[in-house]
Amino acid sequence: xxxxxxxxxxxxxxxxxxxxxxxxxxxxxxxxxxxxxxxxxxxxxxxxxxxxxxxxxxxxxxxxxxxxxxxxxxxxxxxxxxxxxxxxxxxxxxxxxxxxxxxxxxxxxxxxxxxxxxxxxxxxxxxxxxxxxxxxxxxxxxxxxxxxxxxxxxxxxxxxxxxxxxxxxxxxxxxxxxxxxxxxxxxxxxxxxxxxxxxxxxxxxxxxxxxxxxxxxxxxxxxxxxxxxxxxxxxxxxxxxxxxxxxxxxxxxxx
Amino acid sequence: xxxxxxxxxxxxxxxxxxxxxxxxxxxxxxxxxxxxxxxxxxxxxxxxxxxxxxxxxxxxxxxxxxxxxxxxxxxxxxxxxxxxxxxxxxxxxxxxxxxxxxxxxxxxxxxxxxxxxxxxxxxxxxxxxxxxxxxxxxxxxxxxxxxxxxxxxxxxxxxxxxxxxxxxxxxxxxxxxxxxxxxxxxxxxxxxxxxxxxxxxxxxxxxxxxxxxxxxxxxxxxxxxxxxxxxxxxxxxxxxxxxxxxxxxxxxxxxxxxxxxxxxxxxxxxxxxxxxxxxxxxxxxxxxxxxxxxxxxxxxxxxxxxxxxxxxxxxxxxxxxxxxxxxxxxxxxxxxxxxxxxxxxxxx
Numbered sequence: 001x002x003x004x005x006x007x008x009x010x011x012x013x014x015x016x017x018x019x020x021x022x023x024x025x026x027x028x029x030x031x032x033x034x035x036x037x038x039x040x041x042x043x044x045x046x047x048x049x050x051x052x053x054x055x056x057x058x059x060x061x062x063x064x065x066x067x068x069x070x071x072x073x074x075x076x077x078x079x080x081x082x083x084x085x086x087x088x089x090x091x092x093x094x095x096x097x098x099x100x101x102x103x104x105x106x107x108x109x110x111x112x113x114x115x116x117x118x119x120x121x122x123x124x125x126x127x128x129x130x131x132x133x134x135x136x137x138x139x140x141x142x143x144x145x146x147x148x149x150x151x152x153x154x155x156x157x158x159x160x161x162x163x164x165x166x167x168x169x170x171x172x173x174x175x176x177x178x179x180x181x182x183x184x185x186x187x188x189x190x191x192x193x194x195x196x197x198x199x200x201x202x203x204x205x206x207x208x209x210x211x212x213x214x215x216x217x218x219x220x221x222x223x224x225x226x227x228x229x230x231x232x233x234x235x236x237x238x239x240x241x242x243x244x245x246x247x248x249x250x251x252x253x254x255x
Numbered sequence: 256x257x258x259x260x261x262x263x264x265x266x267x268x269x270x271x272x273x274x275x276x277x278x279x280x281x282x283x284x285x286x287x288x289x290x291x292x293x294x295x296x297x298x299x300x301x302x303x304x305x306x307x308x309x310x311x312x313x314x315x316x317x318x319x320x321x322x323x324x325x326x327x328x329x330x331x332x333x334x335x336x337x338x339x340x341x342x343x344x345x346x347x348x349x350x351x352x353x354x355x356x357x358x359x360x361x362x363x364x365x366x367x368x369x370x371x372x373x374x375x376x377x378x379x380x381x382x383x384x385x386x387x388x389x390x391x392x393x394x395x396x397x398x399x400x401x402x403x404x405x406x407x408x409x410x411x412x413x414x415x416x417x418x419x420x421x422x423x424x425x426x427x428x429x430x431x432x433x434x435x436x437x438x439x440x441x442x443x444x445x446x447x448x449x450x451x452x453x454x455x456x457x458x459x460x461x462x463x464x465x466x467x468x469x470x471x472x473x474x475x476x477x478x479x480x481x482x483x484x485x486x487x488x489x490x491x492x493x494x495x496x497x498x499x500x501x502x503x504x505x506x507x508x509x510x511x512x513x514x515x516x517x518x519x520x521x522x523x524x525x526x527x528x529x530x531x532x533x534x535x536x537x538x539x540x541x542x543x544x545x546x547x548x549x550x551x552x553x554x555x556x557x558x559x560x561x562x563x564x565x566x567x568x569x570x571x572x573x574x575x576x577x578x579x580x581x582x583x584x585x586x587x588x589x590x591x592x593x594x595x596x597x598x599x600x601x602x603x
Contacts, residue, residue, distance in 0.1 A: 054489075075491050084489075092479040092486050094549040099475055104491035106472035118471040147291070 003066045005030050005202050006051065006082070006171050011060035013046050020046035022226030023060065028171060033193065033203045035213040038223030039246055044206050045175070047223065051204070052084035052173055053077030064170060083168030085160045087175040093149035093156075098122075098129035100148050101163045132166040133159075136195050154185025158192055165196045172196055173204045178212055190216050210239045222246050290598050294543040294551055297594060298558040301541075301587075305562060309569030316572050319448040329538075329564035330454045331356070331519055333557055334512035335531055336538035337461060338389075338505030340556045343539050344468075345481040345501050346548025347403035351392060352509050353531025354414035357524075359385040360513030361418055364427040364523030367436050374433035382510045388414060389506015393499040411532065422525040429521035440518025453515035460508065464553045477501060481548030537584060538563055541591050545599065562587065 006028040013021045021043040028034050038044045049055040051062065053071030062069050064080055071077045074084070091100045102125045108114030109121045130144045136158075148156055157177055164172045174193065178186040186209075194216055197203050207213050213220060214234045222230045222245050230245050230252040237245075237253070244250035290297055310317040335352045342349045363381025366372040372380065388410070395406040429437045439453035468474035479487040480497045488494050517523050542559025544551025563584060570580045 074489060078491060086489055092482040092490070092549070094478055094482040095475065099479075103475065103479055103487070106475060108472070118467075118473070120470050120472060120475070122470075150288075150291070 002029055004028055004063075005065060006204075007063040007066075008047070008051060009061050009063075011047065011050055011057045011062070013043075013050060013055060013057050019226055021050065021057070024223065024226060025228050026051070026221060027231075028202050028204055029219075031197060031200060031202055032218040033197050033205055033216055035205045035207060035217035035220045036223060037207065037210075037213055037220060037242065037246055042223040042246075043226040044223050048084070048173055048175060048204065048206055051077070051171075052082060054084075078167070081168060081170030082173065083164035083171070084173040085157075085164050085175065085177060087179060091148045091156055091160055094147060096145045096147050097133070097151075097159055098126045098144045100159055101125075101129040101132065101166060103163075105167070128166075132162050135199075136162050136165060136192055152185065154181050154188055157181065157185075157189050161189065161192050161196065165199070165201060168201055170201075171204065172201050173206075175206045176208065177205070178207065178209060186212065210242065214239055214242075222252070224248065287598060287600075290594070294598070295555045295558060298541060298543050298555055298562060298591075302558050302562050302565065305565050305569060309565065309573065312569070313572040316569055319446060321568065321572070323442075323449040325561070325564045325568045326454050327449075327451055327519065328568065329560045330451065330457050331512050331516050332531065332534050332538055332563065333560035334457050334460070334515055335509060335535035336542075336556045336560050337457075337464060337553055338508035338512075339535040340539050340542070340544055340551065340553050341464070341477065341501045341505050341508075342403065343481075343536075343544050343546060344477050344548060344551060345498055346484070346546075347396065347481075347498070347501075348407065348536065348546070349392065349403065349502070349505060350407040350532050351388070351411040351414055352505070352535045353528040354411045354418065355385050355388045355506055355509040356513040356516060356531065357528040358388070358414050358418045358421070358513070359510035360516050360523045361422045361427070361525050363510075363514065364432055364436060364517060365421065367433050368427055368431050374435035377433075378435065378514065381513060382507060385510025385513065386503055386507040389509065390499070390503040392506070393502030396502060397495040397498050415529075418525045422523075424525055426522050426524040426526070429517065429523075432517070432523075436514070436523075437518050437521055439515045440521060451518065453518050456511065456515065458557075460511070461553050461557050468552055473497070473500070478549050481550075483549070534563065537588055540588055540595075543591070543595065545595050546592070547599070550595075550599075 004027040008024065008026040010023045010025065011021050012023050024043060024047055026047065036044050036048065046055060050057045053074045053076050056072060069080055071080070077084070092103060095103065107121045107125055109119045113119040114121070126144050133144070148159060151159070161174065161177065177189050177193070181189060190212060193203055193205065205213070205217065217234060220232050220234065220242060221228055222232065222242065224246060232242060232253065241250065245252050306317070315321055335356055339349055339352050359381045362384050363377045366377035366380050367374050392406055392410055395401055396403050439456065440451060442449040442451040468477060476487065476492045476497045479490065479492055480494045484494050520527065538560035539556050540546065540559065541562050542551065542555030542557070544555055566583055566587070567580050570583060
């Protein structure tokens with residue numbers, strides 16, 4: 001059996017008397033898109049936040065490539081190779097595409113200019129940014145120096161996904177990447193997610209949109225009442241089965 | 256016949272995308288995009304127009320002697336507005352800018368005279384005091400997480416009252432101070448234009464921060480923090496540190512403004528500067544920096560400060576009463592903020 005790239009066991013997080021995640025497990029296999037679905041309050045967000053370092057779980061363990069890891073903040077998770085694209089707060093609108101791609105990990109010029117004058121290597125960052133964008137087939141954004149706020153929602157999301165793919169070495173986590181997008185733009189972002197997977201990066205996709213989930217997920221993790229109650233595949237179950245399991249209308253499949 | 260065919264062809268190939276492109280090409284939208292990409296253009300146009308207009312109204316306006324005076328008059332406000340710009344870029348505001356400058360100037364003057372501290376040390380103590388006051392604002396904003404408006408409203412009142420306590424509400428005359436304290440008021444003559452050392456310091460610092468904001472990671476982080484603090488935090492930027500550094504740096508810049516103020520007035524007086532706080536915000540806004548953060552820059556602020564100076568001076572030379580000068584500046588501010596709102600609505 002292959003070792004999961006990312007594995008969580010018995011994760012628990014309580015907020016006072018409210019239990020957000022109640023001993024939840026998760027397994028992400030190499031090269032797959034794992035969709036995480038669940039009703040509101042099922043603990044999807046908390047689970048993902050624990051994996052991306054945004055919250056520290058009260059109990060349970062997280063393993064990356066089989067090694068236990070402890071993330072105290074989002075930076076820890078990032079330096080371990082886990083990149084997350086958050087639902088609404090993906091990018092800084094006033095900065096341009098290249099600046100956004102390198103936000104928080106800017107590159108400085110070599111030599112004295114960089115070490116003493118702290119000068120940024122804008123040329124390298126721009127050409128690198130352009131390369132990352134075109135590698136993912138989002139080269140339609142000709143001007144890498146364009147402010148992100150002048151882009152459409154789908155293009156912004158593409159910038160955010162490109163950033164995570166460019167810097168994530170192990171896992172990319174996407175929280176509702178298509179929630180605010182139209183049909184055409186959603187399709188483009190879904191294709192982008194497939195491209196990320198095809199380049200060998202496994203993806204965790206949190207989504208409410210069943211057609212999107214069934215279109216691109218390899219496996220579907222169903223979260224209910226703070227736990228993982230089932231893992232299905234788009235082949236083994238229908239959308240209505242998934243919704244029934246998710247809401248408790250149908251029992252989870254055996255095994 | 257051929258024409259009708261052509262027309263038919265062109266009509267069938269006109270798609271929604273073509274309409275989109277055409278709409279973008281309208282004059283207003285092009286202007287909007289131009290200003291969005293180059294926020295300094297608007298204020299610069301206003302400044303040039305104002306200079307041309309006042310020169311026509313009164314020939315004396317465009318003389319070297321008068322232009323030296325304008326620069327001298329705006330130097331202190333421009334220095335305060337430089338620190339203010341850093342803070343406003345992070346979507347904050349500093350109402351205590353003038354109070355910090357005046358307190359620092361009083362402190363360095365008193366150290367250099369009454370306390371008998373050597374002038375360079377007195378100067379450094381004044382700078383340290385401004386920096387500490389800025390750091391206090393920064394701590395209250397980042398640790399206690401109070402809104403910058405409230406924090407600096409409080410510290411403004413505290414600093415002004417401390418100022419009265421420390422100075423006994425008495426002015427220290429420049430003649431009683433060591434030469435270093437009033438050095439900023441000395442000037443290099445360039446023809447009949449007189450460039451004061453205070454103005455040189457101010458211009459150098461504007462150059463320095465224009466570079467720091469545009470070409471260093473710190474600058475990018477300042478913009479990102481002002482733009483969307485949550486997005487910046489999630490991108491791994493330590494936004495608390497960025498904010499703290501901005502308030503602290505601004506404090507130091509205000510103290511330098513205090514030093515320049517001593518040179519300008521040839522004294523250190525606790526009773527000046529009540530209008531400096533709002534004037535510094537006016538210069539920033541006129542310079543095209545958005546009060547909502549993340550947009551603008553220090554070069555715009557320099558232009559904004561010059562606009563204020565040129566209007567005050569030009570209206571004076573044109574024989575307009577002082578009371579109406581404020582009216583004109585107020586109108587300018589409202590126009591500037593309206594334009595900023597319009598530019599923000601830019602879409603591709």
